[in-house]
Amino acid sequence: MxxxxxxxxxxxxxxxxxxxxxxxxxxxxxxxxxxxxxxxxxxxxxxxxxxxxxxxxxxxxxxxxxxxxxxxxxxxxxxxxxxxxxxxxxxxxxxxxxxxxxxxxxxxxxxxxxxxxxxxxxxxxxxxxxxxxxxxxxxxxxxxxxxxxxxxxxxxxxxxxxxxxxxxxxxxxxxxxxxxxxxxxxxxxxxxxxxxxxxxxxxxxxxxxxxxxxxxxxxxxWSPYNGGGVKPSWLYDKPRRPRVALSVGLSTRAYHKGEWRAPKIFEAVADLDVELVATLNADQLEGISSIPSNVRTVDYVPLLQLLPTCSASINHGSSGTFWASVAAGVPQLVGDTDEPQRVIVVDGENSKMAERNILSKLAIAYLESRDAGLRLDHQKQSVEEIRAAIVTALEDPRYRDGAAAVHQEWLDRxxxxxxxxxxxxxxxxxx
CATH class of the missing domain: 3.40.50.2000 (Glycogen Phosphorylase B;)
Structure with missing residues (x-):
């Protein structure tokens, strides 16, 4: 054909x-x-x-x-x-x-x-x-x-x-x-x-x-595809401490400077014995004055290379990042807020959008129903509450088991x- x-x-x-x-x-x-x-x-x-x-x-x-x-x-x-x-x-x-x-x-x-x-x-x-x-x-x-x-x-x-x-x-x-x-x-x-x-x-x-x-x-x-890429040497070995990925996708880079969730997440992990890998570019890091020593920022690394080395995924709930995390079988912490979805033209070519992905509510509802994820609301949750959620995703076996079950359901399709x-x-x- x-x-x-x-x-x-x-x-x-x-x-x-x-x-x-x-x-x-x-x-x-x-x-x-x-x-x-x-x-x-x-x-x-x-x-x-x-x-x-x-x-x-x-x-x-x-x-x-x-x-x-x-x-x-x-x-x-x-x-x-x-x-x-x-x-x-x-x-x-x-x-x-x-x-x-x-x-x-x-x-x-x-x-x-x-x-x-x-x-x-x-x-x-x-x-x-x-x-x-x-x-x-x-x-x-x-x-x-x-x-x-x-x-x-x-x-x-x-x-x-x-x-x-x-x-x-x-x-x-x-x-x-x-x-x-x-x-x-x-x-x-x-x-x-x-x-x-x-x-x-x-x-x-x-x-x-x-x-x-x-x-x-x-x-x-859904078969995750990120394109090819040379594997960075720091991904060769197993991490010495739990590794957590922070990814908010590539498409948002075209429309926004800064990253709404990152400041609280960085502060939340600063005192934890974890490594946070944040796939954020210079525009997304704009306005963040300090980056903790246990946070590695990289402009880009394919999620299919990064996520298999991770113990959890913090993401915005978009299809690509959500399914790559499901394929890796890791618990997810999905950024979501209670605000309505709106597009407001501010001036000229600029527009203001909701501080959540259009898919976040469906993604986190599915994960919560499977005990495979937790919701992060950077607008309402404190740094302490976000830190507690990250620790729970890493340490509570219920979420590892839930993520494994979601992974198996994915494999069965x-x-x-x-x-x-x-x-x-x-x-x-x-x-």
Missing amino acids: RIMLTVWPQTCHLYPAVPYAQALQLAGHEVVVACPPGAADDIVAAGLTAVTCGEPDTSGWVRDDLPPDPEEMERLATALQVTQDERDTWDVFFQYYLMGVRFQLPRVPSAQNKALVEFARTWRPDLVLWDPWFPAGAVAAKVAGAAHGRVLMAPDYSGWAVELYARQATPPVDPLARAVRPLAEHYGVEVDSELLVGQFTIDPMPREMRLSRDLAAVPVR PGPADIVPTLEKLTAMHR
């Missing part, structure tokens, strides 16, 4: 999809990864064929149609009867997911998206796998006559929203359909639920973290290579 994978051109979207592309390629299929400029080097480094569509986008994040409209958000939440339990999911969908979709799908179809569709029409893939945050892939699939499915990089916010709208007798305007419509109508493609959520979904989320309930899903094990026959059957069914 010919298979086209298309994603938002950032590592946090590309890396989760790489194992599926590699598995399909190793099974003998012809695979390309086609997306706007920005990811070609990482695609090639993964041993995959890159197709760059269009020229780099020089427009910034703050455009007239990008910042979320708080009045529309509240109006739609009321019309859709969003419950209190669903409120955080709705906020993430409206504040973050839709803004990302609108960024890649402007009101006037972009040259990048036209190039993607034209490549698909020319190359004629049998199957298109697409990033839910980049639904131009669905339009490309329909124009090319290909089967198509989504690859989840996070819980299924768009699938949840489509199901939410489907429950309404008289649904209000759908902002996701509104965002996809200009590109779809440019090519004469109908905007229906299949275009918005695919014919099936590759879903690595455990049942407790699934947001959509009725969509056709292909369960799979089918890997990327195991779902290749299913993808072949689904392609034949939908073509």
Whole structure:
């Protein structure tokens, strides 16, 4: 088969999809990864064929149609009867997911998206796998006559929203359909639920973290991929004392200076007999006046190299860091707060966001239900409370056992290579 994978051109979207592309390629299929400029080097480094569509986008994040409209958000939440339990999911969908979709799908179809569709029409893939945050892939699939499915990089916010709208007798305007419509109508493609959520979904989320309930899903094990790298010599030997990783991912570096959680965490570990490895760059360390002697700061080290040497992981709950920690079988301490998810434009190109990751609540709820993790709230917890949580994660066998059980559940799911026959059957069914 010919298979086209298309994603938002950032590592946090590309890396989760790489194992599926590699598995399909190793099974003998012809695979390309086609997306706007920005990811070609990482695609090639993964041993995959890159197709760059269009020229780099020089427009910034703050455009007239990008910042979320708080009045529309509240109006739609009321019309859709969003419950209190669903409120955080709705906020993430409206504040973050839709803004990302609108960024890649402007009101006037972009040259990048036209190039993607034209490549698909020319190359004629049998199957298109697409990033839910980049639904131009669905339009490309329909124009090319290909089967198509989504690859989840996070819980299924768009699938949840489509199901939410489907429950309404008289649904209000759908902002996701509104965002996809200009590109779809440019090519004469109908905007229906299949275009918005695919014919099936590759879903690595455990049942407790699934947001959509009725969509056709292909369960799979999330296979962490960080790219390659030379192993630093200090990771060769076992650490002499418990090692704890602090990672808040790479994508936040593009939007923020400073790191909200680090000052209290550094102070909390200063008097402990542990080694904290903080993967923070100079921008993230800005404003921190002193670093304890038992804290090692490194700009970057692949988590697949670092975490197997650790006894615990402190992270922000994003998919990449969360699953790398699950794969390492270590207890997690996940940063989370009680604040609502909001994006507020401050001035020009600057925006203010909540001091928690959009996935943190789902991640820590899952871990706490398994006794595999503890919640850290840097806004409300004292240094002493954070220190106590770190000690508990390291010393209480309940959390080591819980993390081991979560690790085993992860291992029990089918890997990327195991779902290749299913993808072949689904392609034949939908073509």
